[in-house]
Amino acid sequence: MSEMLKYFRENRLPHIWCPGCGHGTITGALVRAIAKLKLDKNRIVVVSGIGCSSRAPGYLDFDTLHTTHGRALAFATGIKLSRPDLKVIVMTGDGDCTAIGGNHFIHAARRNIDITTIVMNNDIYGMTSGQYSPMTPTGMFGTTAPYGNVERPFDLAKLAIASGATYVGRSTSYHAQLLEELMEKALLNKGFSVIEAVSQCPTYFGRKNKLGSAVDMLNWYKERAVNVKAAAVMTPEKLEGKFLIGELFNQPAPEYTAAYDALVDGVRRKFDTFQGGVRECAQNSD
Amino acid sequence: MTNAKLMQGNEACTLGALAAGLDFYAGYPITPSTEIAELCSEELPKIGGKFIQMEDEIGSIAAIIGASLTGRKAMTATSGPGFSLMQENLGYASLTEVPIVIINVQRVGPSTGMPTSLAQGDVMQARWGTHGDHPVVVLAPGNVKECFELTIKAFNIAEDYRVPVIVLSDEVIGHMREKVVLPDLKDIKVSRRAAPSSPGGYLPYKADADGGVPLMAPFGAGYRYHVTGLFHDETGFPSNRSDVADTLLRRLQRKVEKAEPAIRDYFTESVEDCDVLVVAFGSSAMSALSAVRQARAKGIKAGLFRPKTIWPFPEEPLGELASRVKRVIVPEMNLGQLILEIERIVAGRAPVEHLGKVNGELFRPEEVLAAIMGGQR
Numbered sequence: 085m086s087e088m089l090k091y092f093r094e095n096r097l098p099h100i101w102c103p104g105c106g107h108g109t110i111t112g113a114l115v116r117a118i119a120k121l122k123l124d125k126n127r128i129v130v131v132s133g134i135g136c137s138s139r140a141p142g143y144l145d146f147d148t149l150h151t152t153h154g155r156a157l158a159f160a161t162g163i164k165l166s167r168p169d170l171k172v173i174v175m176t177g178d179g180d181c182t183a184i185g186g187n188h189f190i191h192a193a194r195r196n197i198d199i200t201t202i203v204m205n206n207d208i209y210g211m212t213s214g215q216y217s218p219m220t221p222t223g224m225f226g227t228t229a230p231y232g233n234v235e236r237p238f239d240l241a242k243l244a245i246a247s248g249a250t251y252v253g254r255s256t257s258y259h260a261q262l263l264e265e266l267m268e269k270a271l272l273n274k275g276f277s278v279i280e281a282v283s284q285c286p287t288y289f290g291r292k293n294k295l296g297s298a299v300d301m302l303n304w305y306k307e308r309a310v311n312v313k314a315a316a317v318m319t320p321e322k323l324e325g326k327f328l329i330g331e332l333f334n335q336p337a338p339e340y341t342a343a344y345d346a347l348v349d350g351v352r353r354k355f356d357t358f359q360g361g362v363r364e365c366a367q368n369s370d
Numbered sequence: 371m372t373n374a375k376l377m378q379g380n381e382a383c384t385l386g387a388l389a390a391g392l393d394f395y396a397g398y399p400i401t402p403s404t405e406i407a408e409l410c411s412e413e414l415p416k417i418g419g420k421f422i423q424m425e426d427e428i429g430s431i432a433a434i435i436g437a438s439l440t441g442r443k444a445m446t447a448t449s450g451p452g453f454s455l456m457q458e459n460l461g462y463a464s465l466t467e468v469p470i471v472i473i474n475v476q477r478v479g480p481s482t483g484m485p486t487s488l489a490q491g492d493v494m495q496a497r498w499g500t501h502g503d504h505p506v507v508v509l510a511p512g513n514v515k516e517c518f519e520l521t522i523k524a525f526n527i528a529e530d531y532r533v534p535v536i537v538l539s540d541e542v543i544g545h546m547r548e549k550v551v552l553p554d555l556k557d558i559k560v561s562r563r564a565a566p567s568s569p570g571g572y573l574p575y576k577a578d579a580d581g582g583v584p585l586m587a588p589f590g591a592g593y594r595y596h597v598t599g600l601f602h603d604e605t606g607f608p609s610n611r612s613d614v615a616d617t618l619l620r621r622l623q624r625k626v627e628k629a630e631p632a633i634r635d636y637f638t639e640s641v642e643d644c645d646v647l648v649v650a651f652g653s654s655a656m657s658a659l660s661a662v663r664q665a666r667a668k669g670i671k672a673g674l675f676r677p678k679t680i681w682p683f684p685e686e687p688l689g690e691l692a693s694r695v696k697r698v699i700v701p702e703m704n705l706g707q708l709i710l711e712i713e714r715i716v717a718g719r720a721p722v723e724h725l726g727k728v729n730g731e732l733f734r735p736e737e738v739l740a741a742i743m744g745g746q747r
Contacts (some may be wrong), residue, residue, distance in 0.1 A: 096607065126592040131436075136405075140609065142596055147589040149439065150598035150608075151432065151456045154463050157430035162436025162444070163589065165420050166394055170440075191425040344420065351415040 091115045093123060093145045100139055102210075104290075104298030106257030106283030111140045112203050113260050113281070114173070117267035128171045131160040133185060135211045137204035154184030157192040160199050168341035171271070172198070178205040178219035181254035182238050186218070192246035194282045195340040196275040202267070203240060204277060206285035213238075214288030225292045235276035241332045252333035256282040256305040259329055266331060275339045282309075282327075373552040377483045379517040379544040380447075383473050383537060384413070386521030387445050389558050393419035394442040397454060398426055398434035401485040402541045403475040406447035416550035419591045427452035431472070439597065441588035443525060447473035450483060454491060460534055462599045464622065467575070467584065467670040469528035469563055473521070473537040475544040476652075478730045487730030488541040490652055494710075496536045497681045503619055505626040506680035507633065510651040514548035520678060525636070527562040531629050532583050536665050536681065540703070542653035542732055569593045574603040581624030611659030620703055626682055635678035636687060636735040640666055644673030646742050647695040647720075649688065651677050653732055654701050661738035662728070671744050683711050692716040699731055699741050701725035 092115065113370045118128070126147040132138035134153035141148035151159045164172045169339050181189055192199060208226055210216040213253045216226035216233045219240065221261045245250045250271035253266035263281055270277035284301035286288060295301050312330035313321060376470050378384070384406050387395075395410035397403075411421045420437070434444035437483040448456065453474045464469050477733055478484035478493050492499075496508045507527050517539060523534040544655050547622045566585040574595045578582040584604075587593040601615045602609035609615070637655075640662060641647065650658035655676040665672035675691060677684055692698065700709040709724045716722050725741045727733055 126594065127590060131587050140654070142598070144593055147594055149436070149589075150596070150600065151435075152458055152599055155428060155432045155459065157434035158424065159423065159436040161424070161429070162394070162396060162433030162438075163440055164423055166437040166440040166442050176723045187425050188429055231477050301524070344422075348415045348418060352418060355416045360689075 085146055087119045087125050088112070088115050091118055091145055093143055094136060096143050099143055101136060101173055101280070102287040104284065104286040105136070106206065106285070106298075107137055107140060107259040109260050110202065110263065110281040110283055113142065113264040114175075114202060115144070115266050116264045117271060120264075120268055121271055123171055123271070128170065129160075130161065130172065130173045131156045132175045133180040133346065135177040135180045135209065136206070138180060139174055140175045155188060156179055156180065156183060157188040157199065157201065161192060161197055164197055164199055165341055165344065167343060168198070170199070174199055174269075176203055176205065177210075179209045179217040180206060182218045182240060190243070190247040192250040193206065193244055193276045193278070196248055196250055197338050197340040198274055198276070200267070200270045200273075201279070201314040203280045204283045205240065205280050206283045208285050208289040208292075210285050211289055214292055224289075226289075227292065234340070238280070244278040245333045248276065249278045250335055250337050251277035253278075253280065253331050256309055257284060257331045258302040258305040259309060262311075262329060269334070273334070273336070274296045274332065274342075275337060288351045312364075373554075374549055375552065376540075376547055376549050377406065377514060378465055378547050379511065379514045379539060380475065380576060381409060382514045383447070383521045383539065385552070386410040386518040387471065387525065388413060388526035389422065389518070389555060389560075390522040391443040391560055391562070392445055392525070392580040393417065393421070394434060394437040394444040395446065396422045396424050396430045396437070397445070397446045397448065398430050400422055400427070400449045400452045402477055402544050403447040403449045403473065405544075408474060419522055426635070427455040428459060431456040431463070431470070433468050435459060435463050435468045436468075438470050439589045443529070445471040445473065449475050449477045449485070450479040450492060451481070453495065457499040461504050461507070463534040464500070464504035464506060466597050466656065467532035467586070468533050468534075468623075470534045471521070471524045471528055471537065473539060476538065476540040478728070484730045486541065488653060488703055488732055489629075489728065489730065490540055490654060490729070491707070493680065493702070493704065493707035496538050497655065503623060505533050505622045506681060507531070507533055507626060508538050509635070509678060510538045510638065511543055512655045512676055512678065513543070515550045516548060516678065518552065522560070524560050526559065527629070527633050529561040529563045530583070531625055532563060532586060533626060534551060536693040538652070540652050547663060550574065555567060564595070573604045575602060575723065581621060581628040585624060588695035598695060605710075608727070630682040630685075633679055634684045636684045637674075637678065638678040639674045641673035641675060641691055643671055645674050645696045647675055647691055647698045648701065648738065648742065649677070649698060649708075650677045650701050651680055651708065654703055655702045657733035657735045658701055658738050659741055660735035664735060664739050665742045669741060680708065683715065685715050688712070688715050692719045695720050697744070698722045699725060699738070701727075701738050701741065703727055703732070
């Protein structure tokens with residue numbers, strides 16, 4: 085515990101999340117993974133957008149950046165490209181990441197930039213009190229889906245994989261130990277990593293959909309989550325109504341900032357007489 | 371060997387940025403600013419700097435704010451539609467006091483407008499485009515050499531006052547080619563943000579309430595501090611306290627007000643004895659200058675006041691002139707934007723007339739001359 089506490093800003097606690105919220109469990113799993121890897125807290129930057137999930141960095145004792153809605157990955161891209169030696173982590177939510185931030189998400193994945201992205205998916209916009217998000221399952225209720233959500237949700241893992249992410253995993257606040265293991269591997273992956281952390285929102289998603297207490301929601305995850313390894317030997321009938329957790333994708337590929345630095349090295353060798361500052365630019369064409 | 375070169379305004383902006391220490395550029399292609407991105411992509415790797423083409427302009431400004439937080443001198447360049455997309459994060463940079471430079475090479479708007487044609491329609495947007503009261507500084511180059519000089523100045527102001535600075539260029543200034551004699555690098559004053567000496571006791575937003583500028587630590591150097599777009603106290607953490615909010619916003623506003631005499635920059639010609647004062651900026655001022663000279667040749671006492679800092683406007687020098695002239699004429703490539711600030715400063719001491727043009731073509735000097743002559747021949 086004491087090993088973990090040193091990564092928190094204890095004077096910023098208690099947090100603002102509702103009783104029963106899963107975000108604390110997810111933040112705890114991330115901190116345990118960081119502690120286990122013994123990462124230097126002076127060399128970690130945690131970036132977030134807007135929403136319940138995005139308040140997490142404020143409680144963590146790193147350089148932390150609470151940005152604008154949906155843009156965490158774009159800010160993080162600037163930080164990581166500027167300082168590839170830093171460990172950059174993005175904490176975001178389903179709305180922040182997949183609605184307003186969807187474009188930055190697919191492009192960060194495409195570049196395979198070494199950023200670990202933790203998507204706290206509670207199926208709802210919590211901070212604004214319960215509107216449906218691009219991750220809300222069809223038919224579920226939100227304050228802007230009073231007759232049930234007619235839209236289809238993203239499969240975030242598939243989206244990440246198709247966009248070029250090199251490490252993708254999913255777990256839930258019930259499966260906290262698995263979550264920690266996946267986060268650890270994501271932090272070690274040299275490339276764009278996505279962990280979808282399914283998180284209960286008893287206050288809005290739970291209440292609006294009559295899912296019961298936080299414990300009931302955790303049990304719901306327990307009953308419906310199937311580890312991808314177990315699923316491999318299950319029939320489609322048995323998998324009906326279930327969702328997959330575990331390591332969903334792990335396939336290394338060249339990382340963006342390393343590739344850019346290699347380019348810079350090559351260019352500098354070619355122009356090694358140049359001392360910096362103003363030089364004659366090649367005339368560009370219009 | 372003389373350092374004279376024939377160059378384009380956009381190229382001069384890029385060279386100015388490099389002279390000021392630019393080492394990070396993020397941008398998205400948009401006419402008529404794209405040459406700046408192209409040149410940065412070519413030049414920055416040579417000096418170990420970084421260039422990235424982002425997925426849109428929202429991401430571009432976000433990336434340069436992130437880079438600036440790690441200690442980089444960061445810039446983006448854009449035009450109308452892209453500048454519109456940047457507005458939210460421009461406010462973020464204002465509130466979080468992250469130094470960045472944005473070059474807006476104006477084109478005809480609204481919307482896609484006329485991408486390759488001239489306008490000066492972003493004067494008010496540059497000042498007020500993001501929501502909420504916020505400090506920004508806007509500089510307007512009037513020729514190619516000034517693109518070089520004012521981009522350096524933009525970086526220096528951004529660094530000295532921790533404020534986003536916009537270089538409000540336009541399609542003519544950006545694409546026009548002129549001979550420019552570049553100064554020696556050693557003669558160029560380059561600022562860098564004041565930094566704390568050690569992490570112990572660092573309060574990231576501690577500053578004199580009367581427009582003070584807090585010390586800025588880079589990320590990744592052991593300070594482990596928090597930056598948020600929420601209103602925050604001197605610790606950097608969010609606060610809902612009304613006294614904290616009031617102190618913060620007034621300090622930010624005061625920061626630029628206090629800086630105005632030091633950053634003030636303008637050009638005048640023949641204003642000492644003038645009856646008719648033309649106030650123009652950017653490419654409009656080129657036509658205005660020619661018109662003023664033609665008027666003088668005809669014996670008309672015309673003069674030109676050309677602000678290079680347009681936000682905050684050089685209020686005092688214009689105010690002094692306003693008491694002495696009979697008429698003020700404001701030619702600008704829009705339907706009346708800078709004139710509102712001129713009218714406020716002139717405050718009824720002389721009639722202020724607007725000369726607007728929004729067809730994408732630069733004023734001909736004769737059009738401004740006709741306004742100066744007020745219908746006389």
